[in-house]
Amino acid sequence: MKARVIDLFFPRCCPGCQTPLLPQESNICVDCQMNMAFNDFHDRPDNPVMQLFWGRLYVESATALLSFVKQGRAQAMIHALKYHGNLEVGKYLGGMLGARIKPIPRYQSIDLLVPVPIHPRKLQIRGYNQTVPIAEGLAETLGKPVAEEVVVREKHRESQTRLGRIQRWQNVESVFEVGKGDRVAGKHVALVDDVVTTGATIEAVGGALLRAGASKISVLALAKAGN
Ligand SMILES: [Zn+2]
Numbered sequence: 104m105k106a107r108v109i110d111l112f113f114p115r116c117c118p119g120c121q122t123p124l125l126p127q128e129s130n131i132c133v134d135c136q137m138n139m140a141f142n143d144f145h146d147r148p149d150n151p152v153m154q155l156f157w158g159r160l161y162v163e164s165a166t167a168l169l170s171f172v173k174q175g176r177a178q179a180m181i182h183a184l185k186y187h188g189n190l191e192v193g194k195y196l197g198g199m200l201g202a203r204i205k206p207i208p209r210y211q212s213i214d215l216l217v218p219v220p221i222h223p224r225k226l227q228i229r230g231y232n233q234t235v236p237i238a239e240g241l242a243e244t245l246g247k248p249v250a251e252e253v254v255v256r257e258k259h260r261e262s263q264t265r266l267g268r269i270q271r272w273q274n275v276e277s278v279f280e281v282g283k284g285d286r287v288a289g290k291h292v293a294l295v296d297d298v299v300t301t302g303a304t305i306e307a308v309g310g311a312l313l314r315a316g317a318s319k320i321s322v323l324a325l326a327k328a329g330n
Pocket of ligand 1: 135
């Protein structure tokens with residue numbers, strides 16, 4: 104009950120719409136749960152997340168829980184996860200995605216959940232990688248293990264801002280390394296991300312995993328930006 108007394112003075116707010124949460128609501132309010140832009144294409148092999156990787160990286164399955172609309176609830180939630188330390192919302196949304204894909208056969212051969220690593224400098228400033236709680240939520244509902252630090256980012260040799268667009272793209276490809284290759288050899292690895300935008304990071308990480316012996320790559324994200 105102590106927690107509820109605290110709520111009277113510091114009401115917990117829904118990270119999607121900023122309204123105070125009711126005592127029976129955890130993490131996300133009922134209104135957001137009912138009205139967010141949830142994707143219903145998880146079982147489609149030609150869904151927009153799959154299409155993003157066509158001709159770039161062979162993915163076994165790929166999907167995103169939500170569509171990312173600027174100024175929308177999904178953006179607010181992911182902002183809370185990335186910049187305000189609301190790790191619970193990441194875990195909760197990860198769990199929601201897990202529950203939706205669990206019955207779908209194309210996701211059932213996943214062996215390992217790998218959170219996409221963030222830049223070490225960002226990690227130092229933020230203190231956490233926001234893709235880890237998402238993977239933990241997925242792990243709970245799917246019953247699959249999370250493998251952190253399988254993929255590491257090499258230290259940047261040059262600041263990205265000083266490079267041109269093409270060089271920057273080449274740079275992104277060169278910055279990932281797979282350590283402990285035995286953990287991914289022969290495994291169907293699902294990469295876990297918060298927002299998929301251009302897919303460049305996942306393309307680079309996925310390529311590094313395949314070179315290290317992973318048998319299949321899938322992509323599980325909270326949101327897909329753009330159309
Ligand atoms: Zn809400």
